[in-house]
Amino acid sequence: MHNNIFWIIIRRMRTPLLVIIITFSITILGLVLIPGVDSNGKPYHMTFLDAIYFVSFMASTIGFGEIPYEFTYAQRLWVLFSIYISVIGWFYAIGALVTLIQDKNLILELNVAKFNKKIQNLKEHFVIILGYNHSTRELIKQLTADGKRVVVLDKSQEKIDELELEHFVPEVYALKANVESPDILRLAGIKKRNCKAIVSLFDNDFKNTKIALLAKLINNKINIIVKSSTTEQTQHLKNLGIKNIVDPFNLIANRFYLAISAPHLWILEQMLFGHDLYIHDNEQLPKGKYIICGYGRMGKALRSSLQKTDTDCSFIDLKSAKHKAEKKSAIFGDAQDYQALLEAGIEDAVAIIAATKDDLINLTILLTAKKINPDIYTIARENTLDDVTIFQAAKIDRVYILEKIVSEYVHRVISQPMAHQFLQIIHQHTEEWGEEVVEELKRKTCYHPEIFEVRIVKSEAYALTNYLKDGNKVRLGQIARDLSNREKRAKIHFLMVKNRKEEVTLLPDDNYEVKVSDRFLIAATPEARENFELLINNVNEFEYTITGHELQFGILKKILEVKEEI
Amino acid sequence: MNTQKVISGFFIILAMTLNFGFFYGDIDTFTHHSPYELFFAIVVNLIATILKLGDKTQVGSVLLATSLVADLQLLAAAIVWGVSVYVFHGDVQNYAQLVVSLSGGALMANIVSVIIFMGDTLKSKR
Numbered sequence: 001m002h003n004n005i006f007w008i009i010i011r012r013m014r015t016p017l018l019v020i021i022i023t024f025s026i027t028i029l030g031l032v033l034i035p036g037v038d039s040n041g042k043p044y045h046m047t048f049l050d051a052i053y054f055v056s057f058m059a060s061t062i063g064f065g066e067i068p069y070e071f072t073y074a075q076r077l078w079v080l081f082s083i084y085i086s087v088i089g090w091f092y093a094i095g096a097l098v099t100l101i102q103d104k105n106l107i108l109e110l111n112v113a114k115f116n117k118k119i120q121n122l123k124e125h126f127v128i129i130l131g132y133n134h135s136t137r138e139l140i141k142q143l144t145a146d147g148k149r150v151v152v153l154d155k156s157q158e159k160i161d162e163l164e165l166e167h168f169v170p171e172v173y174a175l176k177a178n179v180e181s182p183d184i185l186r187l188a189g190i191k192k193r194n195c196k197a198i199v200s201l202f203d204n205d206f207k208n209t210k211i212a213l214l215a216k217l218i219n220n221k222i223n224i225i226v227k228s229s230t231t232e233q234t235q236h237l238k239n240l241g242i243k244n245i246v247d248p249f250n251l252i253a254n255r256f257y258l259a260i261s262a263p264h265l266w267i268l269e270q271m272l273f274g275h276d277l278y279i280h281d282n283e284q285l286p287k288g289k290y291i292i293c294g295y296g297r298m299g300k301a302l303r304s305s306l307q308k309t310d311t312d313c314s315f316i317d318l319k320s321a322k323h324k325a326e327k328k329s330a331i332f333g334d335a336q337d338y339q340a341l342l343e344a345g346i347e348d349a350v351a352i353i354a355a356t357k358d359d360l361i362n363l364t365i366l367l368t369a370k371k372i373n374p375d376i377y378t379i380a381r382e383n384t385l386d387d388v389t390i391f392q393a394a395k396i397d398r399v400y401i402l403e404k405i406v407s408e409y410v411h412r413v414i415s416q417p418m419a420h421q422f423l424q425i426i427h428q429h430t431e432e433w434g435e436e437v438v439e440e441l442k443r444k445t446c447y448h449p450e451i452f453e454v455r456i457v458k459s460e461a462y463a464l465t466n467y468l469k470d471g472n473k474v475r476l477g478q479i480a481r482d483l484s485n486r487e488k489r490a491k492i493h494f495l496m497v498k499n500r501k502e503e504v505t506l507l508p509d510d511n512y513e514v515k516v517s518d519r520f521l522i523a524a525t526p527e528a529r530e531n532f533e534l535l536i537n538n539v540n541e542f543e544y545t546i547t548g549h550e551l552q553f554g555i556l557k558k559i560l561e562v563k564e565e566i
Numbered sequence: 567m568n569t570q571k572v573i574s575g576f577f578i579i580l581a582m583t584l585n586f587g588f589f590y591g592d593i594d595t596f597t598h599h600s601p602y603e604l605f606f607a608i609v610v611n612l613i614a615t616i617l618k619l620g621d622k623t624q625v626g627s628v629l630l631a632t633s634l635v636a637d638l639q640l641l642a643a644a645i646v647w648g649v650s651v652y653v654f655h656g657d658v659q660n661y662a663q664l665v666v667s668l669s670g671g672a673l674m675a676n677i678v679s680v681i682i683f684m685g686d687t688l689k690s691k692r
Contacts, residue, residue: 010619017616025609032602048601049648 005109012100016093023089027055027082034078038069059086108176112187115175119189124149127414128188128198130179130211132159134385135201137166138407144168146415151188153179180207182214190219197223197414201246201406205233212242225410229297244413248402249301251409252381254427255400257305260285264434268426271523272419273408277438277447282397286377287311288350291341293332293365294318298355298381314344318365320358330360333368341369351377359387366396418453418521422496425506437507441523444493449523451495454536456518463535463542468516474546477510481545483531492524492532571687577614578629578683581636582676584610589669596662601647604669608640611672614679625686632679639672 031051038044046054050068057064058079071079100106126149129136140150140163152174154160160174177184179200189195200211208226215224225244228234237245258266263279271277290306290313292299299315306313324330346352352369354362359382366378382391382401391399412420426434441449458465468474482488497508500517524532535541543551584607591598615633618626643665650661 007620007622014616014619018613021609021612021616025605029602029605032605047651048605048644049652 005106005113008103008106008109009100012096012103016096019089020093023086024055024059027059027078027086028052030078030082031055031075034072034075036069036072036075044069055082055086058083059090061087061090111175112177115173116187118173119151119187119192122149122189122192122194125194125196126151126189127196128153128185128190130154130198130200131202132163132174133201133403135403135407135410136199137163138385138404139199139201139410140168140172142407142411143415144170144172148415149173153177153184153188155179180210180214182218185214185218190215190222195219195222197225199225199410199414201225201227201410203227203229205229209233209237209240212237213240216240216242223414225413227406246406246409248406249297251405252298252400252402253301253305256302257308258427259283260287260305260311261309262431262434264431264438265426265429267438268434269423271441271449272412272416272423272451274448277442277449285398286350289313289345289348291316291344291346291349291352291369293352293354294320294356294362294381296355296357299353302353302355314349316340316344318356318361320356320361323356323361324358330358330364332361332364337368338372341372346372346376349373349376351379353379353381355381357383359383359391363390363394363396367394416451416453418496418498418519419451421498421504422506422521425496425504441493444489445491445523445528446525449493450526450529451521451523452529454520454522454533456514456516456520456536461536463537463539464514465516466539467542467546468514474514475510476508476512476514478546479514479532479535480510481535483535483541483545486545486548490524490531491528492522494520494522496521574614574617575683575687577610577617578676578679581607581610581614581633582673582680585636585640585669585673585676589666589673591666593663593666594659596659599662599666604640604644604647607669607672608637608644611636611640611676625682629679629682629686632675632682635675636672636679639668639675643668643672 028048028051031046031054032048033045035043035045046068054067127143128151129140130153132152132154136152140152143150147170149170150168150172152160152163152172154163154174154176155178157176160176163172163174166172175184175188177187179185185198190198198211198215200208200215202208202211205228208228212224212226215222223244224242225246226237226242227246227248228237229247229249231247231250234245234247234250255266255269258269263284267275267277267279288311290311292302292306292313293316295303295315295317296319303313303315318332320330323332327334346369352366354365356362356365362380362382366380369376370378377398378396379398380391380396380400382388382399383403385401385403388401412423426437454460456465456468464474464479476494480490480492480494482490494508494512495506497505497512498519499505499515505512522529522532535545540551543549584603588599588603588607611633615630615637618630618633621627621629646661646668647665
């Protein structure tokens with residue numbers, strides 16, 4: 001890449017350099033050949049040194065005057081001619097150099113070289129994100145908050161500038177480039193061992209598929225996360241062997257189904273995003289007749305989940321684009337629209353879902369519905385993160401923000417793989433099981449536990465790992481202890497454990513034997529989390545918890561040992 | 567006919583012939599070596615160097631290297647000459663051998679350059 005910069009400069013500077021050499025040599029030669037007169041009136045010829053000196057300051061318009069002696073008219077005529085050709089040649093060269101510095105290609109190459117160097121020097125794990133938009137911005141925020149390194153590619157310089165203004169910490173490496181080119185993907189480090197995932201969340205499904213395919217061909221081991229918005233596309237991606245496919249409509253449908261049929265499983269899922277362990281009043285989905293406005297991808301997905309729960313529902317087939325074209329406005333709520341709502345049975349419906357592609361139409365549907373039936377439960381689809389405040393102000397009971405759902409999902413896949421797996425497992429369980437788990441969590445921790453992952457390796461659990469490597473055995477109950485009093489159990493609950501062979505134990509009990517390389521998914525109060533992390537890392541705390549004795553070391557230990565011997 | 571080849575060939579060969587013209591003569595006698603010839607040799611060598619810039623091939627790089635060597639040697643010769651005249655005010659004759667032998671070195675580089683250039687041209691199918 002450095003080579004490219006060099007060649008761009010060389011190619012651009014060829015003509016200016018030629019012009020300078022030729023004009024300078026002509027003027028120098030003329031000055032040497034034309035005879036002059038010295039101070040004594042004797043004829044003389046300028047030497048090459050004098051001539052080069054004179055031309056150098058003449059061409060650069062510094063102009064020290066006529067040296068070494070005053071010029072004759074013959075010399076002045078030649079100098080007059082020389083000024084025009086050499087000054088023009090000089091300015092042309094300077095101008096070419098200035099344009100070269102501002103040259104778009106050169107700047108681009110310089111950026112590419114800088115970017116390449118940064119990627120080559122990256123030692124920690126990183127994630128490549130393609131395209132900078134609302135969802136990926138949310139995602140970058142979450143990933144950088146975890147301290148993860150992110151590399152972003154986008155084809156528009158404006159977006160890159162926007163990203164740079166955000167000042168993410170740690171620094172996000174960004175480059176303007178065509179994301180569909182294999183060379184660019186390689187440049188972004190897709191083949192590096194420490195590149196953990198590549199994320200493509202474009203609205204265009206074909207683009208996502210193409211990128212997924214390219215990424216898979218270049219590096220088979222990498223974790224590819226792509227968005228797909230139709231079932232056909234999802235199937236297609238599955239056939240390609242892509243494991244992580246984000247289908248926002250499918251995600252919403254699943255959540256919706258859980259919320260209606262298994263509220264406690266829904267709580268377990270939401271808990272991972274920091275939800276409390278109980279259902280707030282306005283989150284309780286009513287039972288009864290539902291109305292869905294908008295029969296697009298989301299409408300269909302919701303219908304299938306409603307049908308699974310045997311809920312009665314009716315449709316208003318509303319297409320945002322068609323609506324806007326017919327009514328010439330993005331507002332729902334004239335006499336005809338009222339009629340449509342009444343026909344769908346709004347008066348005896350318990351909930352209405354606005355699921356069109358247009359946020360303003362969604363908003364006005366719900367406001368109109370509330371006018372007819374003030375008690376109705378309102379659910380909105382929000383397409384972009386732009387209008388969050390408006391939706392909040394409209395007091396809608398439940399809002400599904402597509403972009404946020406996508407970014408949260410991807411964040412979980414990358415940053416919390418255990419939590420991700422946990423979710424997939426609980427989906428197979430029943431509501432009764434979910435209720436039991438939630439009650440146990442409430443009893444053992446608190447109403448608002450923190451969820452975190454710990455891996456039993458030296459970097460994350462120093463004391464515990466060393467203890468295990470010495471051949472000792474530790475049961476889970478032994479380390480779930482309060483630091484101030486080892487007789488008491490800490491407010492901590494183990495949700496899941498995965499051992500070295502990828503075998504999963506759901507809700508391990510206190511007799512579970514801890515092994516090196518186990519990964520735990522843990523729920524705990526913030527205080528218990530802090531204590532637990534201290535316990536498994538700090539040798540002194542660990543010794544106390546396991547044996548009940550304070551660890552002794554250094555001179556004190558020797559003195560004590562001697563005493564015991566006596 | 568390739569115009570670019572004509573122009574670059576002209577300058578590369580002219581650089582060599584001018585260089586030879588300056589070099590030819592009694593090594594001790596300055597009257598045999600004209601300063602004008604050295605001046606032209608330097609100018610034409612510089613032009614030849616720039617014409618060779620931008621060729622990314624292996625042969626192009628070696629050609630460029632020979633030219634840079636010749637430039638260096640000729641400029642060194644000119645500087646030695648100038649310094650001997652203006653700074654040391656000494657007898658120019660004392661430095662004649664050094665100036666001429668420096669240009670002789672440049673001549674070697676120029677000959678290599680012409681040989682490579684001819685080889686490359688003969689190899690070309692167009």
